[in-house]
Amino acid sequence: MKFISTRGDAPVLSFEEVVLAGLASDGGLYVPQTLPTFSQDEIASWAGLNYQQLAFKVIHPFIDGEISDQDLIAIIDKSYQSFSHDAIAPLIQTGHNEWVLELFCGPTLAFKDFALQFLGHLLDFILAKRQQKVVVMGATSGDTGSAAIEGCKRCENIDIFILHPHNRVSEVQRRQMTTVMADNVFNIALEGNFDDCQNMVKASFLDQSFLPDGRQLVAVNSINWARIMAQIVYYFYASLALGGPHRSISFSVPTGNFGDIFAGYLAKQMGLPIEQLIIATNANDILHRCISDNDHSKKAMHQSLSPSMDIMVSSNFERLLFDLHGRRGSEIQRLMSEFESGHMSLSDEALASAREVFSSFRLDDDATLKLIADTHANSGYLLDPHTAIGVAAARAERSRKDVPIVCLATAHPAKFPEAVDRAAKLFPDARLGQPALPLHIVDLFEREERMTVLPDDISEVQSFITANI
Numbered sequence: 001m002k003f004i005s006t007r008g009d010a011p012v013l014s015f016e017e018v019v020l021a022g023l024a025s026d027g028g029l030y031v032p033q034t035l036p037t038f039s040q041d042e043i044a045s046w047a048g049l050n051y052q053q054l055a056f057k058v059i060h061p062f063i064d065g066e067i068s069d070q071d072l073i074a075i076i077d078k079s080y081q082s083f084s085h086d087a088i089a090p091l092i093q094t095g096h097n098e099w100v101l102e103l104f105c106g107p108t109l110a111f112k113d114f115a116l117q118f119l120g121h122l123l124d125f126i127l128a129k130r131q132q133k134v135v136v137m138g139a140t141s142g143d144t145g146s147a148a149i150e151g152c153k154r155c156e157n158i159d160i161f162i163l164h165p166h167n168r169v170s171e172v173q174r175r176q177m178t179t180v181m182a183d184n185v186f187n188i189a190l191e192g193n194f195d196d197c198q199n200m201v202k203a204s205f206l207d208q209s210f211l212p213d214g215r216q217l218v219a220v221n222s223i224n225w226a227r228i229m230a231q232i233v234y235y236f237y238a239s240l241a242l243g244g245p246h247r248s249i250s251f252s253v254p255t256g257n258f259g260d261i262f263a264g265y266l267a268k269q270m271g272l273p274i275e276q277l278i279i280a281t282n283a284n285d286i287l288h289r290c291i292s293d294n295d296h297s298k299k300a301m302h303q304s305l306s307p308s309m310d311i312m313v314s315s316n317f318e319r320l321l322f323d324l325h326g327r328r329g330s331e332i333q334r335l336m337s338e339f340e341s342g343h344m345s346l347s348d349e350a351l352a353s354a355r356e357v358f359s360s361f362r363l364d365d366d367a368t369l370k371l372i373a374d375t376h377a378n379s380g381y382l383l384d385p386h387t388a389i390g391v392a393a394a395r396a397e398r399s400r401k402d403v404p405i406v407c408l409a410t411a412h413p414a415k416f417p418e419a420v421d422r423a424a425k426l427f428p429d430a431r432l433g434q435p436a437l438p439l440h441i442v443d444l445f446e447r448e449e450r451m452t453v454l455p456d457d458i459s460e461v462q463s464f465i466t467a468n469i
């Protein structure tokens with residue numbers, strides 16, 4: 001399969017090349033030239049497959065023989081071995097025809113493990129075959145860093161450097177990164193904020209001359225196509241568990257960079273009957289404003305109780321815009337240069353096609369806490385603040401009560417104890433208890449930590465990297 005840039009002006013890449021590439025050279029994002037599709041009969045024949053078997057069915061058309069079936073099966077099996085639940089993505093009922101898809105059974109308790117466990121094993125395989133070593137460099141405000149570290153810690157051909165803003169990530173999130181004692185893992189606590197970390201990573205990708213010959217940087221954020229691809233699988237899995245493809249299912253997705261919900265959109269394009277896809281945002285609501293008011297404009301970042309959705313701009317939205325504009329790269333170039341001024345509007349036509357598939361919703365922190373309390377009082381189920389926004393959106397926006405709705409649970413509540421704590425104090429009648437850390441990390445707070453504090457200075461960070469690879 002070939003991959004093309006959303007801006008139409010970069011080399012066409014193979015699957016393996018696209019896994020190693022970050023942004024396209026024209027500034028766009030890579031997408032498949034044509035999307036594989038499945039017939040209803042074919043999807044129906046997958047009923048009863050376990051998660052790993054289903055993952056193979058959904059993923060292998062994208063790889064198109066570049067990796068043998070046998071090797072792909074082994075990569076998938078290794079990727080989901082570290083999950084603590086036999087179902088990998090269990091469904092729990094939280095209301096009438098309302099379900100939560102628990103995507104937090106991986107090693108770092110957030111859905112990012114689905115993609116990053118897979119990406120780590122995939123990279124290891126590709127690099128061994130090419131006899132190549134790479135440097136993974138990324139910035140994190142929370143969940144991505146630990147999931148990337150867990151995904152890459154056993155990879156012989158990868159050294160991974162993750163920058164986080166010093167003293168500005170939660171203790172659980174920091175410890176999940178800094179307690180991994182592998183020789184190829186380096187945590188850099190940067191004396192700056194998340195934007196400083198991200199700017200440093202961006203600048204390093206643009207000019208990689210600080211690296212020794214033969215080494216390149218690899219991106220593990222959700223611009224990496226392999227991450228999106230791995231996330232398509234659980235939409236199929238949830239649908240099949242609830243009677244799909246013979247009936248349509250709706251999904252509500254807590255959204256930041258538009259990666260997770262874009263995977264749902266792809267599942268629909270590939271033939272899965274999906275009734276509604278609901279974009280659920282916190283106060284950082286650029287996507288909700290775009291879908292509801294055609295107001296796609298940058299606003300100052302608001303620090304919310306759902307920090308993994310605190311974004312100003314959703315990078316993967318460009319992949320949807322590409323489809324909405326007839327896959328014309330020149331249109332995307334025009335829109336993106338318009339957006340450099342901080343604002344862009346969609347044509348009536350593009351907006352109407354977006355609204356055929358997506359609804360949107362925004363929930364602020366106070367309402368999020370109330371929803372955590374109400375849901376616990378009504379069903380005994382404890383939601384993390386990100387998932388709570390998705391559940392609220394499902395209840396507010398679903399168009400048909402007779403169609404099952406699945407809310408993607410993107411994190412385990414023990415990852416965000418501050419929010420649960422605040423909800424417990426505000427709503428004592430809901431009897432919220434402090435969520436326990438799952439067994440495999442109960443001793444997280446006793447483990448030894450390792451990280452290097454560095455100033456917000458690119459030459460110091462780059463020297464640290466070259467000294468350690």
Ligand SMILES: *Cc1c(COP(=O)(O)O)cnc(C)c1O
Nearest residue numbers: 143256257258259260308410411
């Ligand atoms: C990353 C993350 C999100 C947002 O996912 P996107 O793919 O960026 O939309 C939501 N919830 C949690 C817990 C996350 O870690």
